[in-house]
Every structure is written in C-alpha cells, then in structure tokens.
Amino acid sequence: MKSEIDPNLIVYFDEQYVPLREARVGILTHALHYGTGVFEGIRAHWEEVAQELYIFRCQEHYERWQHNCSYLRIRVPHTAEELTSITAELMRRNGLRTNVYVRPLAYKCAERVGVSTDDQDAFAIIALPFGEYLHSENGVHAGVSSWRRIEDNAIPARAKICGAYANSALASDEVRQCGFDEAILINENGQVAEGATCNLFMVRKGKLITPSITENVLEGITRDSIIELAQKELGLHIVERPIDRSELYVCDELFLTGTAVGIAPVTHVDHRPVGGGVVGVITDRLRHVYFEAAHGHLIAYRKWLLPVYGERRPAERVAGKTMETSVA
Numbered sequence: 001m002k003s004e005i006d007p008n009l010i011v012y013f014d015e016q017y018v019p020l021r022e023a024r025v026g027i028l029t030h031a032l033h034y035g036t037g038v039f040e041g042i043r044a045h046w047e048e049v050a051q052e053l054y055i056f057r058c059q060e061h062y063e064r065w066q067h068n069c070s071y072l073r074i075r076v077p078h079t080a081e082e083l084t085s086i087t088a089e090l091m092r093r094n095g096l097r098t099n100v101y102v103r104p105l106a107y108k109c110a111e112r113v114g115v116s117t118d119d120q121d122a123f124a125i126i127a128l129p130f131g132e133y134l135h136s137e138n139g140v141h142a143g144v145s146s147w148r149r150i151e152d153n154a155i156p157a158r159a160k161i162c163g164a165y166a167n168s169a170l171a172s173d174e175v176r177q178c179g180f181d182e183a184i185l186i187n188e189n190g191q192v193a194e195g196a197t198c199n200l201f202m203v204r205k206g207k208l209i210t211p212s213i214t215e216n217v218l219e220g221i222t223r224d225s226i227i228e229l230a231q232k233e234l235g236l237h238i239v240e241r242p243i244d245r246s247e248l249y250v251c252d253e254l255f256l257t258g259t260a261v262g263i264a265p266v267t268h269v270d271h272r273p274v275g276g277g278v279v280g281v282i283t284d285r286l287r288h289v290y291f292e293a294a295h296g297h298l299i300a301y302r303k304w305l306l307p308v309y310g311e312r313r314p315a316e317r318v319a320g321k322t323m324e325t326s327v328a
C-alpha cells in the first residue's frame, strides 16, 4: 500500500532532525523480529482562534513511556522535559498547524538473530498531521472479540509494548471482518478489560464505571483525564471495578477513551443498542468538556497543555472575548 505520509516530513531519528525518507532501520533489527519496542501516542490539538497548537499532557506521556521502556530495559537518554522540547521543536520545524498525532518509539536496535536482549537501544519521534481515528461523532458499533486480553504475567498490558499489539491487531481484525468498528476485549478472568486501542467506561444508574488498572488494561492518560473531568466538572461518582460482559448489554451508556480515538460513544455492542442506541447525555457532556479542555478553552486545565508556538495570542484575549466555557 502506498504511504500517504510526506517523505519530507521532518522526524527525530538517531538524535537528529531528518526527513522521514532518511529514517530507516535494517531488516535484522531486533524489535522488528521480536516486538521489543515500546511506543507512545500523544495528541496536539490546533486551536483556530488562538492560532495555537496545544500538546496534551506531553510530559506525562513521556514519563509513562520511560516507565514502560524499563520493562524491556530500553534506555531513552533524555528526560521527559527534554523529549517534550524535541516534540514541540518537531512541530515547529514541520510548521504543523492542524491536529497532530505524535508517535515516539524506543526499540532494541541490534541487527542480529537471537531473542535475548542487549543494551543496544534507539528511539525516534514522529509528529504527523492526524484527523479522526474512529469516525465516532454519532457513535460506534463495538463487538466483543473472542481473543482474550493479554495477562500481566505474559506481557504487561499497562505498557505499550510493540509485541503486545499483536493481541490488539487480532481482536481488531476479527471484529472489523464481522462489520464492527472497534473491538472490546475480555481478560482471562472473563471480565471486560478495554478496547483494542482504548479504555472503556460504562454509565449505570448515573455512576461512571471503568475497570481498574489491575484488570489488564493500559493505564490511559485520557482515562485519567476523563475521571478528573467527570468528578470536577460533572460531579459524577466514579467506580473502578470489574465489569461483566452482560453489563455491556444493559448499561445506560458506554464509551471508549484514548489519545487516538478521543471520546468515542458506543451506541451498539454486539448488535444490541446501548441505552437508546444513540449518544448518551453524560457521554456527550464529557466529550464536550474534554474537547474544551484539550483546546485550551478551560483555564483550570491549561496545566495539561503545552503551547507549541508560544502564548503570543492567548485564546482568552483574542478580540477581547473570553474563551472560558461553561460546561455544567
């Protein structure tokens, strides 16, 4: 398949800013054969009025990446702060003025055969113009996969370890072949874990319920943001507990969260309508407040944002109008 990504896009590779076409690895690279890489996914949102690009919780993403790299003993020779600066610089060098997805990847780079690892590590950071990952405005149809979520004692699901994503790919491929938009995975305890690339929340009787981080799920940064926004902005009670598959069929609302998917309402699961089969009221309010926070409209959540081009035209001062938005 022909790549639609501009080969002249500047990426960070081998500690240099180089065009994508020059960032190449050898066919014997360890990570390519054994999945011994760890990646991240970070979003930046373009705010048209402020003419600003806001990177969402960049430093936390890099801190998670470094923790996750430690599972495979991959060393990234930079602090989270330095990686954040490199990322902002990449966006400026590429003149990105649109929504962006950032893909940091650290990997075992020795070119040889043999699964045991050594200390040869490399990393790259790629920042791409990126629109919607799932077309979820009016909700998606999710299917429960027959593949089980990987166990912590096999490969930690809480980390974005490249090899672990064969599990997500199997589940995603299975349900997409069956006509669904996204997969939901069950863990080895038989309870709901998460989506193939996202965490899962359910609303029952006004409470927001999500599996806890010990249920073989990725410790999502969007999940964490939604919990904070739901508590502080919507006054919701959050419950972290195991979810049975059968609860998916009788809950009032269901939605998925992730850096790539954002907040994706699930309106049907396994061919059954969720609630009324339309986007739920709480899901819609959370989606709205998350959008406002990620675009710099809520001063209380500016703590999550890094402006790429500098605060030359703070949003709230543009044309003398306030950008602070009420979400209640």
Ligand SMILES: Cc1ncc(COP(=O)(O)O)c(C=O)c1O
Residues within 6 Å of the ligand: 041, 168, 194, 195, 196, 197, 198, 199, 217, 218, 219, 220, 221, 222, 223, 257, 258, 259, 260
């Ligand atoms: C398996 C899985 N679960 C959950 C998430 C959501 O995590 P985050 O909100 O940090 O992007 C992702 C993100 O890629 C993922 O791959």
